[in-house]
Amino acid sequence: MYTTDLSGKNKAEAVSEDAAKVAAFEARVANDEFIEPKDWMPEAYRKTLIRQISQHAHSEIVGMLPEGNWITRAPNLRRKAILLAKVQDEGGHGLYLYAAAETLGVSRDEMTEALLSGKAKYSTIFNYPTLTWADIGAIGWLVDGAAIMNQVPLQRTSYGPYARAMVRICKEESFHQRQGYEIMMHLAQGTPEQKRMAQDAIDRWWWPSLMMFGPPDDKSPNTEQSMRWRIKRETNDELRQKFVDITVPQAHAIGLSVPDPALKWNEARGAHDFGEVDWEEFYAVVRGEGPVAKERMQARQKAWDDGAWVREAARVHAEKRASAKIAAE
Amino acid sequence: MSLTIYAQRLGDDSLILGQRLSEWCGHAPAIEVDLSLANVALDLIGQASHFLGLAGAIEGKGRDADALAFRRDVMDFTNCLLVEQPNGDFAQTIARQFLFSHYQVLFLERLAAAQDERFAAIAAKALKEVSYHATLASDWVVRLGDGTDESKARMIAGLDWMWRFADELFVMDDVDAAAITAGAGVDKAALRPAWDQRIDAVLADAGLVRPAARRATLGGRTGRHSEHLGHLLSEMQFLQRAYPGATW
Numbered sequence: 153m154y155t156t157d158l159s160g161k162n163k164a165e166a167v168s169e170d171a172a173k174v175a176a177f178e179a180r181v182a183n184d185e186f187i188e189p190k191d192w193m194p195e196a197y198r199k200t201l202i203r204q205i206s207q208h209a210h211s212e213i214v215g216m217l218p219e220g221n222w223i224t225r226a227p228n229l230r231r232k233a234i235l236l237a238k239v240q241d242e243g244g245h246g247l248y249l250y251a252a253a254e255t256l257g258v259s260r261d262e263m264t265e266a267l268l269s270g271k272a273k274y275s276t277i278f279n280y281p282t283l284t285w286a287d288i289g290a291i292g293w294l295v296d297g298a299a300i301m302n303q304v305p306l307q308r309t310s311y312g313p314y315a316r317a318m319v320r321i322c323k324e325e326s327f328h329q330r331q332g333y334e335i336m337m338h339l340a341q342g343t344p345e346q347k348r349m350a351q352d353a354i355d356r357w358w359w360p361s362l363m364m365f366g367p368p369d370d371k372s373p374n375t376e377q378s379m380r381w382r383i384k385r386e387t388n389d390e391l392r393q394k395f396v397d398i399t400v401p402q403a404h405a406i407g408l409s410v411p412d413p414a415l416k417w418n419e420a421r422g423a424h425d426f427g428e429v430d431w432e433e434f435y436a437v438v439r440g441e442g443p444v445a446k447e448r449m450q451a452r453q454k455a456w457d458d459g460a461w462v463r464e465a466a467r468v469h470a471e472k473r474a475s476a477k478i479a480a481e
Numbered sequence: 482m483s484l485t486i487y488a489q490r491l492g493d494d495s496l497i498l499g500q501r502l503s504e505w506c507g508h509a510p511a512i513e514v515d516l517s518l519a520n521v522a523l524d525l526i527g528q529a530s531h532f533l534g535l536a537g538a539i540e541g542k543g544r545d546a547d548a549l550a551f552r553r554d555v556m557d558f559t560n561c562l563l564v565e566q567p568n569g570d571f572a573q574t575i576a577r578q579f580l581f582s583h584y585q586v587l588f589l590e591r592l593a594a595a596q597d598e599r600f601a602a603i604a605a606k607a608l609k610e611v612s613y614h615a616t617l618a619s620d621w622v623v624r625l626g627d628g629t630d631e632s633k634a635r636m637i638a639g640l641d642w643m644w645r646f647a648d649e650l651f652v653m654d655d656v657d658a659a660a661i662t663a664g665a666g667v668d669k670a671a672l673r674p675a676w677d678q679r680i681d682a683v684l685a686d687a688g689l690v691r692p693a694a695r696r697a698t699l700g701g702r703t704g705r706h707s708e709h710l711g712h713l714l715s716e717m718q719f720l721q722r723a724y725p726g727a728t729w
Contacts, residue, residue, distance in 0.1 A: 213512065220507035224500060227720040227729035228547040229530045232503070233523055239506050240519040247512050285720055285729070335729075343727050451508065459510025461635070462571050465628025472627060 169194055181382050186312035189255040197381055200374065201311050202256050203272075204383065206263045209249035211275035212242045214267075214448050218282040219291055227285060234331055235288060241324045248320065252313040268453055270440060277360050279442025286339050286346075286353035292332015294354070294361040294399065300325045301395045302365065305385035333402065340406040347407075354403060355411045362426075363434045365392040371431075396424050483659040485540040486559060487666070488600070489549065490656070490702060492532030493560035495607075496550055497710070498581060499525030500717055501568055510571055517617055521578070524610035531603040551721035555711050556704040563646035565701070565710040569639065572632065575621045576639035582615035583679050584650045587672040596664030619683045626687025633688070641692050648697035651676070656702070 173192055180187065187193055216239050223239060226232035250260045266272035277295050282288065303325065306318040339350040366372055366388040378384035386394075396415075403410050414427035437445070502522035509515035533546035563581055568574045589611060592604035625636040651673045660666030684691055700706065720729065 216507035216515075223503045223506055224716050225719050227551075229496075229526060229533075229550055231729055233526050233530075236503055236506060236519055236523050236526070240516055240523070243507075243512050243515050243519070247516070250512075338729065342729075343724065345724055346727055455508045455510070458508075459514075459571070461629065461631045462510035462514070462625070465632030466624050467628075468632075469624040469628040 178380075181310045181380075184308070184382070185310075186315060187310050188312045196377075197383075198256050200378065200381070200383060201314065202253055202258050204378075205249055205253040205256070205314055206258070206266070207273050207275075209246045209253060209263065210267045210272055211278065212246035212249060214274045214278045214452060216242050216246075217448055217451050218278055218280070218444075219288060221282045222285060222288050225285070226288075231335075238292070238328050238331065241328070245317075245321045245324070248317045249314075252311075252317045255313045264456065268449070268456060270449070273438065275364060276434060276437040276442060277364050278448060279437050279445040280356070280360050281444045281447075283356075284349045284353065286336065286349040287357070289332050289335030289339060289350065290353035290357040292328050292330075293336050293402070294332070294357050295364065296325050296328040296332060297399060298361045298364040298395050300329055301391050301398075305391075308382075308385060310382035336408070337406045340408055350406075351408055354408050358411050359429060359433075360437075362392055362395070362429050363437070365389075365395065367431065367434070393423055396426050400424055483656045484663050484665060485536050486656050487660040488532050488536035488539060490559040492529045492534075492536055492546070492549065493558050494564050494581075494585075495525040495532060496529035497558070497560045497713065498564035498577075499523075499529060500713060501564065501566075501577075502574070504568055505574065514571075518574075521614050521617065524607070524614070528603070528607045528610070531606075535599055535603065547721075551718045555706055555714060558704060558706065558710060558714070559702050560710075561646065561649050562698060562701040562707055563643060563650065565707055565713060566643060566646065567709055569642065570635055571621075572625050572635035572639035573642055574639075575618055575625065576636070576643045578614060579618040579622050579640075579683070580643055580647050580680070581650070582611055582618050583676055584672065585611040586615050587675055587679075588667055588669065591667040591672070592665070595666070600665040615679075622683050622689070623687040626684070626689040636687070636689060637692075640689070644692040645695050645698045649699050649701060652697075652699065652702070654702065 174194055177187070177191075177193060177197075187197075219235060219239050219242075223232065223235050226235050250263060253263060254260060263272065267274065277298075282291070300322060303318055303322050307315055307322060309315045309318065336350055336353075339346040342350075369375060369387045369389045372388050375384065375387055379387070400410055400415065412427045414425065416425050417423075418425045436442070440449075499522045502518050502525065505518045506515065506522070509518055529550065530546045533549045537544040537546060537549055561581075563577060566573075566577055568577075586608070589604045589608040593601050593608055595601045595604070622636060625632040627633075651669045653668065653670050657666055657669060661668065681691060720727075
């Protein structure tokens with residue numbers, strides 16, 4: 153769901169590495185070859201990928217919470233089933249992303265602990281609350297729409313397992329995006345209360361969605377190296393612009409306004425000019441100061457703690473059965 | 482009339498259990514468990530749509546599955562008491578699923594062979610789903626019963642909570658009798674020995690014994706529910722109640 157690196161700068165760890173190996177690696181990447189788990193890779197590349205993929209996986213898992221908040225209140229059986237299937241898809245994405253990160257030598261438990269301790273980040277967007285049913289539409293349309301923008305280029309990212317996971321994820325995300333827009337379209341054509349709900353949702357989710365692309369290029373410390381390694385293929389600002397250009401006409405088509413007074417079509421650029429994102433808010437949310445950051449982490453911590461005895465029972469049972477089988481042979 | 486109620490009971494069982502299971506989404510002990518519970522919930526909500534849709538069609542008053550799901554009050558819900566029980570911990574959820582899914586397998590096997598093709602078709606599709614639910618729940622009963630002292634104690638407590646609601650699954654009344662006459666019914670009482678056998682076999686594998694017999698708590702089929710159902714409905718029906726006449 154979210155792939156922009158939120159962490160600090162990479163340490164220059166490549167210095168002690170064999171220059172010939174580094175050069176061969178860089179040549180392969182420049183040649184658009186996939187790097188596979190058993191291939192040699194610079195330590196900084198491995199670390200950057202672990203951080204990015206695990207952050208992406210955490211975002212999928214934490215991202216189940218804001219939408220999960222409405223499964224039990226979905227307005228009809230069809231919407232309930234679709235939403236449940238969608239949130240389940242996000243869980244599945246989390247699972248294959250964790251598996252992709254595990255190929256780089258980190259365990260799922262380690263990644264989970266990093267999330268729960270606050271060491272690992274997840275998308276800022278999930279630290280905003282889902283207040284009405286229209287938020288489910290807005291998340292599908294805007295948040296998954298922004299995620300697709302980020303993720304389509306990642307299908308060609310240089311690390312093979314990540315690229316392959318993204319191919320599958322992108323297919324499902326585009327279904328999510330359509331179902332979100334369909335919810336919004338339905339509300340926008342509905343009763344005055346439903347229209348109000350839809351407009352209120354875009355008013356609250358628009359700017360946080362633009363923040364999903366990460367800091368502006370001149371303040372994105374890792375972009376240059378990630379682009380060179382083809383972990384990333386387009387810059388934050390390029391992707392943000394693309395998102396605005398695609399989404400604004402969609403909003404207007406269903407009679408919703410975009411909450412940005414500076415938004416204007418620029419004929420010369422062939423693109424929309426738009427206002428400045430509140431970067432102070434963005435950095436605060438990255439620091440864990442988002443409106444419902446505490447609730448999100450509390451929910452993940454509780455699921456992890458409450459589930460500990462279940463995971464332990466499953467492990468002990470598997471061991472008992474395995475040793476009984478050995479004894480019987 | 483009674484065939485409407487009959488279809489409605491089947492829909493209500495699936496709907497209420499599906500709603501309960503969906504409460505777990507995003508909060509389960511592991512991602513794999515989260516996905517499997519969501520799968521079961523999805524199957525049940527699908528079954529509910531079919532059975533409630535059929536109930537509305539038989540009734541012929543223009544109510545569809547959503548009207549039945551979202552605009553009836555507690556006294557008109559006809560699900561068994563077992564499915565409305567709170568999730569509790571994971572063991573309690575599994576205990577509920579275990580008792581219900583084994584019943585549902587046996588029930589739907591018979592219903593799939595019913596003369597009334599409308600019921601038989603829904604049952605045949607649902608049967609594949611619930612066979613998986615029964616296996617999933619049984620596997621967890623064994624894991625938890627056989628796992629650690631804590632998981633065993635929790636599994637025993639979960640079964641103990643749910644046990645008083647098991648008898649209701651097999652109670653026959655006029656609605657069931659009329660459904661049998663109409664070619665859509667199942668003799669539920671006759672399913673009990675096979676159900677006992679399946680439950681006992683899994684419990685034995687789990688190193689557990691069946692809870693002591695106790696007085697059955699009944700009433701769900703005639704709208705006499707536990708206190709839990711009203712809260713479940715107030716959450717589930719919120720939007721339809723708050724915005725009457727709106728479509729979504």
